[in-house]
Amino acid sequence: MTGGASGIGAAFVRAFAEQGARVGFLDRDSAAAEPLIDALARAGNPRPLFVACDLTDIEALKAAFATLYAGLGPAAVLVNNAANDRRQDFLAVDEAEFDWSMSVNFKHQYFAAQAVVPQMRELGFGSIINMSSGAWIGGGPSMQAYSAAKAAAVGFTNSLARDVGQWRIRVNAIAPGQVITPRQRALWFQDEAQIAAGRARQCIPDDVEPSHVAALALFLASDDAALITKQCFQVNGGAR
Numbered sequence: 001m002t003g004g005a006s007g008i009g010a011a012f013v014r015a016f017a018e019q020g021a022r023v024g025f026l027d028r029d030s031a032a033a034e035p036l037i038d039a040l041a042r043a044g045n046p047r048p049l050f051v052a053c054d055l056t057d058i059e060a061l062k063a064a065f066a067t068l069y070a071g072l073g074p075a076a077v078l079v080n081n082a083a084n085d086r087r088q089d090f091l092a093v094d095e096a097e098f099d100w101s102m103s104v105n106f107k108h109q110y111f112a113a114q115a116v117v118p119q120m121r122e123l124g125f126g127s128i129i130n131m132s133s134g135a136w137i138g139g140g141p142s143m144q145a146y147s148a149a150k151a152a153a154v155g156f157t158n159s160l161a162r163d164v165g166q167w168r169i170r171v172n173a174i175a176p177g178q179v180i181t182p183r184q185r186a187l188w189f190q191d192e193a194q195i196a197a198g199r200a201r202q203c204i205p206d207d208v209e210p211s212h213v214a215a216l217a218l219f220l221a222s223d224d225a226a227l228i229t230k231q232c233f234q235v236n237g238g239a240r
Helices: 007-018 030-042 058-072 095-123 134-138 144-167 182-187 192-200 210-221
Strands: 024-027 049-052 077-080 126-131 169-176 231-235
Touching: 007 024, 007 030, 007 077, 007 182, 007 210, 024 030, 024 058, 030 049, 049 058, 058 095, 077 095, 077 210, 095 126, 095 144, 095 169, 126 144, 126 210, 134 144, 134 169, 144 169, 169 210, 210 231
Parallel strands: 024 049, 077 126, 126 169, 169 231
Antiparallel strands: none
C-alpha cells in the first residue's frame, strides 16, 4: 500500500490490519506512520511493516517493494493510494509543476503495479486497487493536472486489467467524492458552509468518511469480488 500513514491511506491500513491481514505500506511521513503502527499492534492486530519512501523516486519505490517482499512474501493486494491534490493556477503551471503532479498522483501507481504483478503471478491471484478521484469526473476547479492524473489512473486500470486477468489478477479503481480528512480541512475546507454545500450535492446527505472508502477496498480485495475487474467505483453519496 502506498501513502498509508494518514488520511484515507491510514483507514486502509487500519481496515486491512483489523481483518488480520499482514500489511506493508509506504509513506514519506514516518512521524505519522509510527503511532498508527503502534496503535494497531497494541490492539492485537498484526503489526504492519512500514518502509519510508519518496514515491516520486522510482528506484527507491522499487527497492521499498523489494523490502516488503522480503518481509512479508508475495503481495496478494496492492492499494495505490498516495496522492497530493494541491490546487494550481492553470495559467501559472510550468513544466516542472506539471511533471511533479503526474509523478506524485499517477506515475508511482504504474511502477508499483509493475513491482507486484510478478508476485501475484507467483501466487496465482491478486487484486490491484488504484485510487482515482471524483475530481476528474466532476471537473474540480484549479485541479487540472491532478484531474488528468486521476483520469489516467482509470485508463491504466482498464488496460492493465485486460493484460493480467489471465493470471486471475483483478484491477479496479476507486474514485472518492468529498472526503474531509484533517489535511483537507486544514488546506481547502476551513469553511463549514463549503463542506455543507458539498454534502448538498449528494443524494445521501452524510459525510463520506475514509472508512467508507476502506470498506470498498476490503471488498475489492476479497474473494467475494473474484469476478470484478476493470471497473471504477465512486464513493460519493451519489454526488452530482
